[in-house]
Amino acid sequence: MDYFLNEEQLMIRDIARKIAEEKIVPVREELDEKEEFPWEIMKTIAQADLLRIFIPEEYEGLGKGALELCIAVEELSRACLGVSTTYAANALGTYPIILFGNEEQKKKYLPDIASGKRLVAFALTEANAGSDAGGIETTAKKEGDYYILNGTKQWITNGGEAEIYTVIAITDRTKGPRGASAFIVEKGTPGFSFGKKEKKMGIRASATRELIFENCRVPKENLLGREGMGFIVAMKTLDHSRVGVGAQGVGVAQGAFDVALEYARKRHQFGHPIISFQAIQHMLADMATEIEAARALVYSVARYMDSGAKDFSKESAMAKVFATDMAMRVTTNAVQILGGYGYMREYPVEKMMRDAKILQIYEGTNQIQRNVIGQELIKETLKKK
Ligand code: COS
Numbered sequence: 001m002d003y004f005l006n007e008e009q010l011m012i013r014d015i016a017r018k019i020a021e022e023k024i025v026p027v028r029e030e031l032d033e034k035e036e037f038p039w040e041i042m043k044t045i046a047q048a049d050l051l052r053i054f055i056p057e058e059y060e061g062l063g064k065g066a067l068e069l070c071i072a073v074e075e076l077s078r079a080c081l082g083v084s085t086t087y088a089a090n091a092l093g094t095y096p097i098i099l100f101g102n103e104e105q106k107k108k109y110l111p112d113i114a115s116g117k118r119l120v121a122f123a124l125t126e127a128n129a130g131s132d133a134g135g136i137e138t139t140a141k142k143e144g145d146y147y148i149l150n151g152t153k154q155w156i157t158n159g160g161e162a163e164i165y166t167v168i169a170i171t172d173r174t175k176g177p178r179g180a181s182a183f184i185v186e187k188g189t190p191g192f193s194f195g196k197k198e199k200k201m202g203i204r205a206s207a208t209r210e211l212i213f214e215n216c217r218v219p220k221e222n223l224l225g226r227e228g229m230g231f232i233v234a235m236k237t238l239d240h241s242r243v244g245v246g247a248q249g250v251g252v253a254q255g256a257f258d259v260a261l262e263y264a265r266k267r268h269q270f271g272h273p274i275i276s277f278q279a280i281q282h283m284l285a286d287m288a289t290e291i292e293a294a295r296a297l298v299y300s301v302a303r304y305m306d307s308g309a310k311d312f313s314k315e316s317a318m319a320k321v322f323a324t325d326m327a328m329r330v331t332t333n334a335v336q337i338l339g340g341y342g343y344m345r346e347y348p349v350e351k352m353m354r355d356a357k358i359l360q361i362y363e364g365t366n367q368i369q370r371n372v373i374g375q376e377l378i379k380e381t382l383k384k385k
Helices: 007-024 028-034 039-047 066-079 081-100 103-115 173-179 230-266 278-306 313-343 349-360 366-384
Strands: 120-123 139-143 146-157 164-170 180-186 192-197 208-219
Touching (some): 007 039, 007 066, 028 349, 039 081, 066 081, 066 278, 081 103, 081 120, 081 180, 081 349, 103 164, 120 146, 139 164, 146 164, 164 230, 173 180, 180 230, 230 313, 230 349, 278 313, 313 366
Parallel strands (some): 120 164
Antiparallel strands (some): 139 146, 164 180, 192 208
């Protein structure tokens, strides 16, 4: 379908697609097998200016919006979700600085992020605080010109590899979610170390690691926004990034569909290509329809965000939940169409199915997305009364 993308958007799509086909597809299996962080690919992505997309122009970015980022994310995801997760998590970690950073913080960090000199990670989740993001236990205690951080963050994408971390910690436990604050913590800060590197079911090219803070001294200049704004920083950041998880769903589903379609044309059973059987045709028809519906929603939500809309929690959650549930169905059906071959590592669809599962879990489970949508629906009904 034609989404009436402008010249720049088409250029971003073509560049990302070229990197995906030429640099990612040939190594994705090996990266998955070895659980290897895709540094070489990230360098290529940086050289192609794809890390500049969402950074404002005054900080050496391209000043583009959610739609352009979604287009790039979708293309990378079509080839490998492990790589696209590394790329998208960098944006997730940067949003707190773009949305809440002061001029000095933006000048100090954004140009390096735009050029790819420094990679970023976002640190909210803890062992006892996943869906219940307000339940974090990591503390930040003000002492003179520093905040002293203590606690452990869990499952942090880009952990260990990133140079910059946006971290949510509690500055006043008595205030509940209003007692959290957000900080920029640089790798190498005394008292900041890395714990175990996780072994995962999918997205194995991406790094997922614990962050350990033991009397970690963070300069007070690294507080993002004001004290007590941490939960809002986290929620607004997730509102911005969730549509991108939707774009990941569209990308991985398209990648799996492409393989399934090609296979169905070539595979012969009972003397005919299996695509001639209605059972297979109907599966492919449903897959193609669902991918297009999800893409239309993701692009529409991204355009709505870029139009200057102030509140898009509901829409962003809708894009994430719809596109990622779709991705799980489509990748599973792609394996089904390939049958025994689909289950083998020889074909890429089993990896796509393993990879797709995380999309229903990270950046807020799809159950939490439905809570967000439900809460917004209640608010809208109350407004009408
Ligand atoms: N934008 C601005 N403010 C928001 C917000 C948003 N999107 N969502 C919540 N808030 C505000 C609320 O208005 C409330 O403010 P007040 O204290 O002034 O009333 C405060 O934040 C707490 O909100 P709420 O009471 O809704 O918080 P809950 O503890 O019930 O949690 C959910 C709400 C479940 C929606 C939230 O915790 C969530 O999104 N969890 C998933 C977390 C996640 O995505 N984890 C992945 C980690 S990053 S990969």
